[in-house]
Amino acid sequence: xxxxxxxxxxxxxxxxxxxxxxxxxxxxxxxxxxxxxxxxxxxxxxxxxxxxxxxxxxxxxxxxxxxxxxxxxxxxxxxxxxxxxxxxxxxxxxxxxxxxxxxxxxxxxxxxxxxxxxxxxxxxxxxxxxxxxxxxxxxxxxxxxxxxxxxxxxxxxxxxxxxxxxxxxxxxxxxxxxxxxxxxxxxxxxxxxxxxxxxxxxxxxxxxxxxxxxxxxxxxxxxxxxxxxxxxxxxxxxxxxxxxxxxxxxxxxxxxxxxxxxxxxxxxxxxxxxxxxxxxxxxxxxxxxxxxxx
Ligand SMILES: *Cc1c(COP(=O)(O)O)cnc(C)c1O
Numbered sequence: 615x616x617x618x619x620x621x622x623x624x625x626x627x628x629x630x631x632x633x634x635x636x637x638x639x640x641x642x643x644x645x646x647x648x649x650x651x652x653x654x655x656x657x658x659x660x661x662x663x664x665x666x667x668x669x670x671x672x673x674x675x676x677x678x679x680x681x682x683x684x685x686x687x688x689x690x691x692x693x694x695x696x697x698x699x700x701x702x703x704x705x706x707x708x709x710x711x712x713x714x715x716x717x718x719x720x721x722x723x724x725x726x727x728x729x730x731x732x733x734x735x736x737x738x739x740x741x742x743x744x745x746x747x748x749x750x751x752x753x754x755x756x757x758x759x760x761x762x763x764x765x766x767x768x769x770x771x772x773x774x775x776x777x778x779x780x781x782x783x784x785x786x787x788x789x790x791x792x793x794x795x796x797x798x799x800x801x802x803x804x805x806x807x808x809x810x811x812x813x814x815x816x817x818x819x820x821x822x823x824x825x826x827x828x829x830x831x832x833x834x835x836x837x838x839x840x841x842x843x844x845x846x847x848x849x850x851x852x853x854x855x856x857x858x859x860x861x862x863x864x865x866x867x868x869x870x871x872x873x874x875x876x877x878x879x880x881x882x883x884x885x886x887x888x889x890x891x892x893x894x895x896x897x898x899x900x901x902x903x904x905x906x907x908x
Pocket of ligand 1: 649650651679680750778779780781782783784785861864865892893894895
């Protein structure tokens with residue numbers, strides 16, 4: 615894990631040099647604790663250690679980037695990790711869960727109904743040595759940790775910052791850190807997740823809520839983790855032309871969306887756009903070999 619691997623890649627050429635577009639390569643921190651996951655976890659982990667906790671406990675689905683990132687980051691900081699996983703235990707574990715186990719995470723499988731009631735899970739598993747992290751790292755602590763995504767490199771020249779949105783924690787952190795001349799645009803990867811605006815605002819102060827941001831709901835490709843042949847082609851194209859690896863759940867939809875919005879005239883030709891590469895590439899292992907060229 616090395617946040618110094620992050621750099622800003624100029625991809626204007628991919629946009630025919632009509633627009634000034636770059637991408638913050640936060641995916642390069644680590645293949646597993648990549649992108650926003652390192653930033654979202656950092657203050658949860660710091661607080662857990664400061665409070666004398668020895669175990670991180672959290673929640674996620676069987677392909678969750680958050681789960682596997684917690685397992686590796688926790689282990690690297692000398693902490694035990696426990697993951698409560700949505701759904702019955704499958705016959706064959708996903709690559710994500712296999713990795714989490716290999717990193718030392720103890721997995722508990724919970725039915726979909728029980729998974730919805732996280733307070734029940736936390737109250738049935740009370741242990742003073744455990745620090746709980748909400749699913750996806752959602753929370754003010756997670757968002758505060760994301761603020762340094764905009765200071766790790768000089769992002770002041772950019773006036774438009776665009777990211778993918780799941781729980782909205784990363785976007786909330788980017789809004790917190792954004793300068794007055796910057797607008798933050800989030801592309802939601804969930805279908806019709808209209809409540810996301812309120813969920814993001816819940817992580818902001820009243821003043822931060824007045825900053826310049828908007829959510830776009832047009833690039834979910836059918837819903838969370840759904841994809842189309844066109845999206846796969848786009849991913850291969852991005853790699854061929856820019857050596858830019860993208861994941862199919864978040865960042866491929868993000869870059870596709872930015873390109874589509876650009877062709878529709880969404881951006882002022884003088885604007886300087888920064889896309890956030892939030893990582894997540896480990897999820898591509900669920901594809902059949904040969905689907906992707908990278
Ligand atoms: C988890 C994840 C996101 C979503 O982040 P939120 O803070 O939940 O909105 C975006 N991109 C990638 C690659 C992720 O793994």
